[in-house]
Structures are given as structure tokens and as C-alpha cells.
Amino acid sequence: MNGLVAVGLDGSAESLAAAHWAAREALLRGVPLQLVHAEEWSSPRDITPVTSAEMRSRWAEALLRDAADEVRGRHPELAVSTRSLDERPAKALAAVATTADLLVLGSRGLGALTGFVLGSVGMAVIHSTERPVVLVRAGEDAIAHSRSGHSDRELVVGVDTGQPCDALLSFAFEEASRRSCTLRALHSWALPPLVGYGAAYDPRIHAQLDMSAKSGLDEMLEPWRAKYPAVHVTARATAGHAAWQLVEAGSEAGLIVVGRRIRRSPVGAHIGPITHAVVHHARAPVAVVAHP
CATH class of the missing domain: 3.40.50.620 (HUPs)
Known part of the structure; x- marks a missing residue:
């Protein structure tokens, strides 16, 4: 390099x-x-x-x-x-x-x-x-x-807690450290079928799922918080469409960071629907970070 x-x-x-x-x-x-x-x-x-x-x-x-x-x-x-x-x-x-x-x-x-x-x-x-x-x-x-x-505006990163994303978090924390800005980590999760509809909706289940998602996000961020103690981190896990939540959260951000899975196959690379939507609709600059 x-x-x-x-x-x-x-x-x-x-x-x-x-x-x-x-x-x-x-x-x-x-x-x-x-x-x-x-x-x-x-x-x-x-x-x-x-x-x-x-x-x-x-x-x-x-x-x-x-x-x-x-x-x-x-x-x-x-x-x-x-x-x-x-x-x-x-x-x-x-x-x-x-x-x-x-x-x-x-x-x-x-x-x-x-x-x-x-x-x-x-x-x-x-x-x-x-x-x-x-x-x-x-x-x-x-x-x-x-x-x-642009170092005074917060940095927003989209995190998938179901997949390892060390390269993505490394880039996001390093950028936040370099800019001395707040890092906002977002994880979006989907309600199981029928949970959010009519009589099947149970707010207790929703709350449990929300708590579990937040716990998973905090667990993923824990070693990075320890490595970058000077970086102020806010973490949020909510139900909803990940792409639109990132676009909304990053409307006033200095940078939005999203990931792209590295896929070596005959069908070629694929950036994924969430990243695809963010790079086309975000007002803020968007960093696309490839990771395994």
C-alpha cells in the first residue's frame, strides 16, 4: 500500500x-x-x-x-x-x-x-x-x-450481527477515531411472520426480540469499544428495513459505512440489496467496505 x-x-x-x-x-x-x-x-x-x-x-x-x-x-x-x-x-x-x-x-x-x-x-x-x-x-x-x-459530523455504520464483519467495524472505528466524532452503530431486524399482525401481535415478544438484538449488537461492538476507548459509540437495534433506517439516520452524517460481502464465484460480485439501496439514496457520502 x-x-x-x-x-x-x-x-x-x-x-x-x-x-x-x-x-x-x-x-x-x-x-x-x-x-x-x-x-x-x-x-x-x-x-x-x-x-x-x-x-x-x-x-x-x-x-x-x-x-x-x-x-x-x-x-x-x-x-x-x-x-x-x-x-x-x-x-x-x-x-x-x-x-x-x-x-x-x-x-x-x-x-x-x-x-x-x-x-x-x-x-x-x-x-x-x-x-x-x-x-x-x-x-x-x-x-x-x-x-x-467533516470531522464534526457523526459516522453511521450498518451492522449485521448474524455475520462476522471485522473489516467493516475496523474501518468505521478507525474513521471515527480519526475524525474524533461519534460513531452510531445500527442493526435492523425483521419481525418473525405474523408477530406484527392483528391478534398474533404480542408486545412482550417484540420487546424480547428487541432486547436480544440489542444484546447481540453490544456483544459485537464490545471488543472494538475496548480497542478504541476514545470513540464515543451509540448503538441501536430496531425492527424495520435496514436500508431506509441507514439512509434516515445518515441524513446529517459525515459518512455512512456499509459492507459488501466478498464473493468469488462464476456469477461475479454482489453488493447486496441493503448496500445497493443506501448508495443510491443516501445524501451523505457512503463508504462501501468489502469483507468476508
Whole structure:
């Protein structure tokens, strides 16, 4: 690992917001920032389509130079480098991710109701790398965080107590420690069939299930609390849809952390329905952490 934060740039507002977020993250980590452009990756709509390799090269150079100048202007103490790759975007960025501590990408906003589009490149990169990937939407939040710092907002992590998730919790606690912020751990559980319907509903059973779920969450968090005693942790286990609870809880968060199971099979990678929903609908930046 070279010790750097990498960000993919394509000239869009989303990728520029990602660059500003990544710059602040690089400063928190004390590592350099690398701005990366991959050939023909989602060219902005207001740019005349390039028709030659020379024009594409010049456009990429200008894109990287302007973004680097803007980031250095706001963070003169940050070491910033640029890299232009003449490869398929998804493949190139996945390769970059293997050499970085963190890869940051932009996520296009469609509005509060319809959510946000990750895009085929971003989805392919998440599927292709086991390194953490952070998705940042364009808008006031990303720019505001880059100007005033995003370490004052809490971090939210979704936890499945039925599966080991050490890599996920390691990332979440390390980030919370780095930011000196509160870490909110959420676990959502589903009521057994018929428990919540009509005469079959028994509040005592609901309370017992709730207590059991909270106990399981506390047990999973216990060794991490001991390892990071300075991190203030709040834990909540409630019945409901995990994705929507994470989106709601993370509406004002500095970062939402979700997991992706590493699956090596002929059918390929799978990020899971909860993570899929969170990365498309969350307003806050979302970190996707691959783990066994």
C-alpha cells in the first residue's frame, strides 16, 4: 500500500465534489491525494465531444490541472499528484484502488425522491476491488465539508450481527477515531411472520426480540469499544428495513459505512440489496467496505 487517497475525475460536478471530499480525507489520514482521469469516463454534457486522441489528451490534462490547482488552493499543505490513464474507466480505477488506502468516486444526484445514480463505472469498480470505495454526491454538503471540515459530523455504520464483519467495524472505528466524532452503530431486524399482525401481535415478544438484538449488537461492538476507548459509540437495534433506517439516520452524517460481502464465484460480485439501496439514496457520502 502506497499510503494515498485516490479520486476519479471526469469533469462532472460530482467528481469535483468527490475530489474536495477526498482532499479533506487525505489530510485527516496524513497521506497524499492522487487525482485520476480514465479515458472517456462520462464526459460532461456541456463539453463538445472530443474526436481525436490528441484532443482527449489535452482535455484530460486541463481537467486534472484545473482540479489540482483548485484543491491546492484550498489545501496548500496537501501533496497532490495527477494521473491520466488511457484505459477502460472501470478497469483502470479498480487497478488504482489496489494501490490506494481509499478510492473516492462521484455519484450523480436525481433528487430526493428518485435517489442517486451510482453509474455503471462506479458499480463495476465496487464489484472489482476489495479496497474501500467512498461515493460522494455533488451539492452543498460535499463542498461545505471540504471547506469547514467533516470531522464534526457523526459516522453511521450498518451492522449485521448474524455475520462476522471485522473489516467493516475496523474501518468505521478507525474513521471515527480519526475524525474524533461519534460513531452510531445500527442493526435492523425483521419481525418473525405474523408477530406484527392483528391478534398474533404480542408486545412482550417484540420487546424480547428487541432486547436480544440489542444484546447481540453490544456483544459485537464490545471488543472494538475496548480497542478504541476514545470513540464515543451509540448503538441501536430496531425492527424495520435496514436500508431506509441507514439512509434516515445518515441524513446529517459525515459518512455512512456499509459492507459488501466478498464473493468469488462464476456469477461475479454482489453488493447486496441493503448496500445497493443506501448508495443510491443516501445524501451523505457512503463508504462501501468489502469483507468476508
